[in-house]
Amino acid sequence: MASxxxxxxxDVARDAGVSPATVSRxxxxxxxxxxxxxxxxxxxxxxxxxxxxxxxxxxASGRSMTIGAVVPxxxxxxxxxxxxxxxxxxxxxxxxxxxxxxxxSLAAETEAVRMLLARGVDGLMLVGAERSQETVRLLATSxxxxxxxxxxxxxxxxxxxxNEAAGRLVAEHLIGLGHRRIGMIVGHLAFNxxxxxxxxxxxxxxxxxxxxxxxxxxxxxxxxxxxxxxxxARLLDLAERPTAVIGGIDxxxxxxxxxxxxxxxxxxxxxSVAGIDDIEFSASMMPALTTVRIPTxxxxxxxxxxxxxxxSGQGRLEHTRLPIELVVRRSTAAP
Amino acid sequence: MASxxxxxxxDVARDAGVSPATVSRxxxxxxxxxxxxxxxxxxxxxxxxxxxxxxxxxxASGRSMTIGAVVPxxxxxxxxxxxxxxxxxxxxxxxxxxxxxxxxSLAAETEAVRMLLARGVDGLMLVGAERSQETVRLLATSxxxxxxxxxxxxxxxxxxxxNEAAGRLVAEHLIGLGHRRIGMIVGHLAFNxxxxxxxxxxxxxxxxxxxxxxxxxxxxxxxxxxxxxxxxARLLDLAERPTAVIGGIDxxxxxxxxxxxxxxxxxxxxxSVAGIDDIEFSASMMPALTTVRIPTxxxxxxxxxxxxxxxSGQGRLEHTRLPIELVVRRSTAAP
DNA sequence: ACTTTCGATGAAAGCGCTATCATAAAAGGC
DNA sequence: GCCTTTTATGATAGCGCTTTCATCGAAAGT
Numbered sequence: 001m002a003s004x005x006x007x008x009x010x011d012v013a014r015d016a017g018v019s020p021a022t023v024s025r026x027x028x029x030x031x032x033x034x035x036x037x038x039x040x041x042x043x044x045x046x047x048x049x050x051x052x053x054x055x056x057x058x059x060a061s062g063r064s065m066t067i068g069a070v071v072p073x074x075x076x077x078x079x080x081x082x083x084x085x086x087x088x089x090x091x092x093x094x095x096x097x098x099x100x101x102x103x104x105s106l107a108a109e110t111e112a113v114r115m116l117l118a119r120g121v122d123g124l125m126l127v128g129a130e131r132s133q134e135t136v137r138l139l140a141t142s143x144x145x146x147x148x149x150x151x152x153x154x155x156x157x158x159x160x161x162x163n164e165a166a167g168r169l170v171a172e173h174l175i176g177l178g179h180r181r182i183g184m185i186v187g188h189l190a191f192n193x194x195x196x197x198x199x200x201x202x203x204x205x206x207x208x209x210x211x212x213x214x215x216x217x218x219x220x221x222x223x224x225x226x227x228x229x230x231x232x233a234r235l236l237d238l239a240e241r242p243t244a245v246i247g248g249i250d251x252x253x254x255x256x257x258x259x260x261x262x263x264x265x266x267x268x269x270x271x272s273v274a275g276i277d278d279i280e281f282s283a284s285m286m287p288a289l290t291t292v293r294i295p296t297x298x299x300x301x302x303x304x305x306x307x308x309x310x311x312s313g314q315g316r317l318e319h320t321r322l323p324i325e326l327v328v329r330r331s332t333a334a335p
Numbered sequence: 336m337a338s339x340x341x342x343x344x345x346d347v348a349r350d351a352g353v354s355p356a357t358v359s360r361x362x363x364x365x366x367x368x369x370x371x372x373x374x375x376x377x378x379x380x381x382x383x384x385x386x387x388x389x390x391x392x393x394x395a396s397g398r399s400m401t402i403g404a405v406v407p408x409x410x411x412x413x414x415x416x417x418x419x420x421x422x423x424x425x426x427x428x429x430x431x432x433x434x435x436x437x438x439x440s441l442a443a444e445t446e447a448v449r450m451l452l453a454r455g456v457d458g459l460m461l462v463g464a465e466r467s468q469e470t471v472r473l474l475a476t477s478x479x480x481x482x483x484x485x486x487x488x489x490x491x492x493x494x495x496x497x498n499e500a501a502g503r504l505v506a507e508h509l510i511g512l513g514h515r516r517i518g519m520i521v522g523h524l525a526f527n528x529x530x531x532x533x534x535x536x537x538x539x540x541x542x543x544x545x546x547x548x549x550x551x552x553x554x555x556x557x558x559x560x561x562x563x564x565x566x567x568a569r570l571l572d573l574a575e576r577p578t579a580v581i582g583g584i585d586x587x588x589x590x591x592x593x594x595x596x597x598x599x600x601x602x603x604x605x606x607s608v609a610g611i612d613d614i615e616f617s618a619s620m621m622p623a624l625t626t627v628r629i630p631t632x633x634x635x636x637x638x639x640x641x642x643x644x645x646x647s648g649q650g651r652l653e654h655t656r657l658p659i660e661l662v663v664r665r666s667t668a669a670p
Numbered sequence: 671a672c673t674t675t676c677g678a679t680g681a682a683a684g685c686g687c688t689a690t691c692a693t694a695a696a697a698g699g700c
Numbered sequence: 701g702c703c704t705t706t707t708a709t710g711a712t713a714g715c716g717c718t719t720t721c722a723t724c725g726a727a728a729g730t
Contacts (some may be wrong), residue, residue, distance in 0.1 A: 672730090673729090674730100675727085675729085676726085677725090677727090678725090680723075681720105683719090684718090684719090685718085689712100690711105691710100691712090692710085692711080693710075693711095694707100695706100695709100696705100697704100697707085699702105699704080700701105700702100700703100
């Protein structure tokens with residue numbers, strides 16, 4: 001049964017009548033031991049309720065079997081989903097996930113990275129390519145393996161998605177429907193290269209079509225549904241209101257639809273609304289949201305395997321760009 | 336600038352002309368040092384780019400400054416929110432968060448707990464009170480500090496919410512409006528004491544009112560909006576369809592509203608729908624959802640402080656029950 | 671039969687830090 | 701001024717594991 005003091009490696013060794021080294025091998029490289037010894041050690045371990053001390057193991061071996069992730073926030077469908085698939089992919093390989101959030105602050109990201117490095121993580125998952133000099137320096141000197149998500153950068157492995165193309169796709173769709181005056185609700189652009197890229201994509205598509213996207217038609221909001229609603233309200237209050245609104249994230253588009261409907265405007269009859277992300281809700285709302293599908297779960301999964309490849313020495317700063325796709329539903333129509 | 340090999344404590348000590356012990360103190364208990372020594376050590380540390388090795392520190396001190404959390408899934412508004420507030424409260428006190436998910440499997444929870452204990456976490460946050468014998472044994476022998484969330488249990492500190500009362504509140508509200516035939520969509524009841532309690536609360540309110548909740552009117556579904564839709568479809572296909580539907584989580588209620596509307600049924604005119612959770616979306620959907628507000632963010636925050644109190648030796652298995660509240664909006668009306 | 675190789679185990683030196691104990695200098699106490 | 705505290709620092713023994721390196725039979729090669 002359970003011993004009083006926590007069992008250590010030597011206790012198991014004594015109990016099994018072998019050396020500590022043998023027990024260590026039994027736990028980490030069972031293949032090296034004679035079958036008989038192995039079972040004897042395992043029996044003792046079980047009887048004593050022995051659990052390897054990960055701390056000591058990490059110190060002695062130099063590998064912590066722990067991966068760190070720094071995301072803007074955990075409280076977002078998008079990042080939660082990425083983390084869920086990232087975490088379960090890691091768990092399958094015996095790695096644990098240490099998470100930190102920076103809530104859109106460059107300095108907080110630096111601090112989080114510093115803490116994670118101090119914890120001796122074997123690898124790090126970061127969001128986006130924009131970061132402070134200080135963070136970059138920490139990363140470089142620590143030589144920890146890193147995988148970037150959403151947006152990549154030279155010298156880093158990355159799993160990205162073409163945010164600019166995403167913006168372009170929705171914009172082109174709307175332009176194709178005949179919209180000339182299109183508004184956009186985006187997240188605060190500081191320290192958010194994903195939103196900047198999406199905005200850039202929209203702008204690019206419009207310019208190509210000879211249209212303008214004046215500042216008045218771009219509303220920066222906090223990344224919530226309420227933000228979307230507020231942003232849409234601002235755009236609808238304009239003297240020359242847009243005939244279509246693009247949400248930099250689906251949440252914005254959903255808030256936008258609500259605002260329009262609350263004002264008695266029919267969507268898409270009187271206002272077309274589209275988003276980017278394709279979160280679960282978008283498919284089933286009324287009207288179903290036209291959006292661009294971002295393979296969130298896949299990002300986490302591929303990020304995990306990319307990072308593990310880097311750690312194991314295979315993997316040469318691989319950069320995977322995941323495909324995105326315009327999903328036309330019912331929230332958009334000709335003006 | 337950055338040295339080639341990673342700087343260790345002794346390097347800083349040598350550089351500053353002090354003993355390793357002094358450097359250790361400079362990092363951990365600056366108050367003990369003469370100001371002059373302290374600044375000298377700090378300068379050396381900065382110059383060498385020294386970062387404390389958390390692994391070694393943990394081994395030597397016996398505290399890892401790491402907290403583990405095992406949740407059903409990260410990919411859920413609810414748990415994501417709890418984790419976000421939990422994590423940021425911990426970060427403020429210098430603790431890091433190690434997360435694991437069990438995806439509704441008792442065995443996976445055990446495995447996750449085992450891994451976290453092996454990692455030497457100083458504390459553990461768990462969801463609900465139901466777990467395997469094996470998990471309980473691990474917890475007991477490890478003597479790690481634990482805080483339970485949502486549902487509590489004797490011998491554990493906990494931050495809970497009265498799930499049964501939540502179910503009762505919505506049911507009473509509906510009964511008060513005159514509904515006699517009420518259906519419920521719940522999550523799979525195995526290994527989900529939160530859903531079981533909510534169902535029990537609904538049942539209790541109905542019985543008190545002399546009403547029945549036959550099995551046919553309870554639909555178990557996976558915890559997604561699509562599940563809610565499917566559950567509602569099943570209830571609406573019944574020969575004697577209910578006049579009101581309760582979602583065991585808001586997501587179910589939202590899916591339910593969608594299903595009803597898709598069938599051309601007006602909510603709340605022809606069907607009342609209510610949920611439990613009060614997620615962001617519920618307030619702004621059309622019609623706005625009647626639900627019970629669960630203070631999710633607060634759960635995480637209080638769980639953090641409760642756990643830290645346990646760890647520091649203050650805190651005697653405190654049990655905090657957070658208040659919930661019926662929020663009547665537009666999705667419910669008299670039948 | 672006699673090395674040579676291999677397979678299985680043991681001995682022991684760290685991994686980088688903290689914490690205890692000892693010590694030396696400075697500060698009080700009367 | 702001599703003794704007792706206090707304050708600041710040093711010396712050093714671990715924390716519990718992994719990992720060479722060494723060892724010792726047994727299997728294999730010739």
